[in-house]
Amino acid sequence: MTLEALEAVGVRASYAPPGGAKTEASATFVLDNIDLAVREGELVALLGANGAGKSTLLRVLSGTLAPSSGQVRLFGTPLMHHDRRAIARTMAVVGQTEDVAFGFRVRDVVMMGRAPHQGGWMRATDEDVSIVQETIESCDLAALADRPVSALSGGEQKRVAIARALAQRSRVLLLDEPAAFFDVRHQIALYDLLAEQTARRKLACVVVMHDINIATQYATRVALVKAGRLLAVGPVDEVMTYANLCATFDTDLYAGMNELTGARFFLPMRGRGAKARA
Numbered sequence: 001m002t003l004e005a006l007e008a009v010g011v012r013a014s015y016a017p018p019g020g021a022k023t024e025a026s027a028t029f030v031l032d033n034i035d036l037a038v039r040e041g042e043l044v045a046l047l048g049a050n051g052a053g054k055s056t057l058l059r060v061l062s063g064t065l066a067p068s069s070g071q072v073r074l075f076g077t078p079l080m081h082h083d084r085r086a087i088a089r090t091m092a093v094v095g096q097t098e099d100v101a102f103g104f105r106v107r108d109v110v111m112m113g114r115a116p117h118q119g120g121w122m123r124a125t126d127e128d129v130s131i132v133q134e135t136i137e138s139c140d141l142a143a144l145a146d147r148p149v150s151a152l153s154g155g156e157q158k159r160v161a162i163a164r165a166l167a168q169r170s171r172v173l174l175l176d177e178p179a180a181f182f183d184v185r186h187q188i189a190l191y192d193l194l195a196e197q198t199a200r201r202k203l204a205c206v207v208v209m210h211d212i213n214i215a216t217q218y219a220t221r222v223a224l225v226k227a228g229r230l231l232a233v234g235p236v237d238e239v240m241t242y243a244n245l246c247a248t249f250d251t252d253l254y255a256g257m258n259e260l261t262g263a264r265f266f267l268p269m270r271g272r273g274a275k276a277r278a
């Protein structure tokens with residue numbers, strides 16, 4: 001049976017105004033009435049325009065931003081009833097911008113992902129060492145393993161942050177635009193890896209994406225976010241339609257179909273942005 005790993009139920013969220021506490025009455029909700037359940041073994045893509053609320057939803061799902069109302073449940077238990085260490089063993093998060101411990105070597109940073117599983121002395125077991133080595137190789141970091149993180153490029157540093165999260169061996173994985181700085185080879189390698197791990201280890205994986213064609217190819221389900229609400233949630237074939245995507249992004253798109261595979265693809269259309277449609 002597939003288990004609901006992570007659920008947002010009736011979630012509303014807002015950010016406190018500068019210098020003032022937020023109240024339910026005064027708040028402008030960045031997320032409004034979000035219901036989303038992510039099951040084990042599925043990769044859910046969050047798609048939407050800039051400022052739609054995708055990162056905020058990830059923050060609420062990970063527990064870094066408390067919802068104004070509604071609830072987030074991790075394996076059926078409200079997130080607030082789990083202690084931080086238990087959450088760290090169960091859920092790994094890679095944010096849009098990540099600080100990757102600049103004074104350390106790549107291998108040491110990836111080992112930090114094992115911390116929630118280690119005792120007070122943080123002593124690495126043989127299992128920790130082998131998980132770290134396997135993760136370094138799967139993230140194409142073997143040649144960089146002994147380099148200081150500060151001496152890496154932006155895309156390489158992001159791969160280290162992802163490797164640290166994968167080394168956590170959590171059951172839930174949340175990633176915010178993980179391939180933002182990646183060249184096309186590393187982009188495909190990352191999503192192949194995420195899809196493989198999600199299927200093999202029955203992960204519940206939620207990924208904020210901007211590349212709708214990557215979402216079409218890799219997502220088990222897609223959630224379209226618009227102005228803090230979910231416009232549609234479901235399998236790619238149902239949700240990734242021309243009409244839904246135009247509505248989500250307020251722009252026209254070219255929608256095509258690969259005649260051999262039947263897979264849909266979408267391209268931007270020169271001169272057919274929001275203004276042209278109005």
Ligand SMILES: Nc1ncnc2c1ncn2[C@@H]1O[C@H](COP(=O)(O)OP(=O)(O)OP(=O)(O)O)[C@@H](O)[C@H]1O
Nearest residue numbers: 015016030048049050051052053054055056057096
């Ligand atoms: N720390 C913050 N304080 C106040 N407002 C914020 C904060 N972070 C985000 N917002 C606002 O909340 C809304 C949603 O932002 P969010 O970062 O969730 O969007 P997003 O869909 O992830 O966008 P993008 O694709 O540009 O990353 C935006 O209007 C943004 O300006």
